Amino acid sequence: MLRVYHLFLGAILLALTPVGVKTILPRFSPAVVENPSAVATTTQSSPPPTTPAITSNQMEGNTWKKILGKTSTPNGWKFAPCEGNAPLLCVSSQEELLGTVEIAIYPVKNNPNFQKNLTDAGIPLDSDVDYQSLEYQNKLLTALKAWVADLNTTFLQDRQDTYKNQILFSAYPPQQTSVGKLQGIRYGFVGIKPEGGVQEQHISHVAFDGKAIYVITTAFNPESVTGKFENLENLAIFQPYLSAIAADLNLPI
Template identity: 60%
Template sequence: MLRLYHLLLGSILLILIPLAAKFVLPQFSPPKEVKSPTVTKLPNLNEGNIWQKILGNTATPTNWQIAACEGNAPLLCVSSKGELLGTVEINIYSLANNEDFQKKLITAGISPGSEVDYQSSKYQTQVLSALKAWVEDNYAAFAKDRQGKYGKQITFLAYPPQPVPVGKLQGIRYGFAGLKLKGGVQEQHIGHIAFDGTKLYVITTAFDPGTQTGKFEKLENLAIFQPYLYAIAADLRLP
């Protein structure tokens, strides 16, 4: 009788142990390391990462590497010795689907869809006016959002927009920071925006714990990369 009991017990354990290994042990195992960032919305799978097509010749800090991230997300990966330090994101918006920027162009004196001389100083001045209006709206939206999020604990500081080349296009560099009242930086954002007549290019990166993509984990790494980002934006292969 005892031997029969042992046989039954052994049979039950043979069944339960594999099930425990399959369903219970993974809960106590360390999570797998994820080296590349992920996003919820991806471009068309046939397009690939746009940075592969537009990235020009770029210098890098010592022992740093800059390359298009793997996958289709529009992210540029900045790494050092195999460690991901941060990413830069580019978003491209079609003018045909952007009524807000169409209105800004009309206010600046440009009729959307009309033939213009992209090299004329008058047109470039008008485009810069529309881009500055876009940046001002962007600042206002962020200031309102941060006021509701942080109240008086964080001071919102916007940087004056600067006309800069973005590839062969005339664009604007902008940015802002959130400063803690007790000292220190809560967040810092750097952006470039340009318009080629049919598409709006917005390039961003940041030090911001609340941002999912287009960010650096450490403020000091963003500070080191900042002048290289300016050079990258100026050397992009945009239309």
């Protein structure tokens, strides 16, 4: 039974690894960004420059308490807002904390980079959000992809400087998804050790409601303080549930 369990987890991790990443590398490889205009990755440890997030104190408590919907859980697992004001969702099993998911809210008025992304995509600033318009949705997807692509480039450069090309980083292709009633994108990246095995894995969702960008993220990363899982296998189990959680959120607020 134990072997079957590990084979199942191995199949999940293999499916989640981006095309072109080898689990055993013959030599050190630099970080790779293929088609940076379309590929995006992020983590909350590297927030968008000049864009302060709205804190939970400003939102009067943990944001997850206001937006979390009803999502099924793996057997014996529990998803609930963490205690306190930090914008964290706690994932636990039998009273043991397995990991957390972080949400950050970035007002567009403080984000000149995303303002440019919107303008370049043909969405005037302060324009009304038309969730039913296919034209608006396509333009918004273009803007969101550009935003995460910029963040991806900055982040991978940071990782390249940190690891000196000793870890192979590869981005996941962005995927259109729902974040509550909002149009969103799922994206992330993985870092593979030269001897095999995962150094880091980050999974994120981003959406825009006309006034603010919502970034939802979690990871397997020993350097992260919050928004992470301590165990890679638990993150692999949780990953499909994160998309369901995002789709069920009560957004826009």
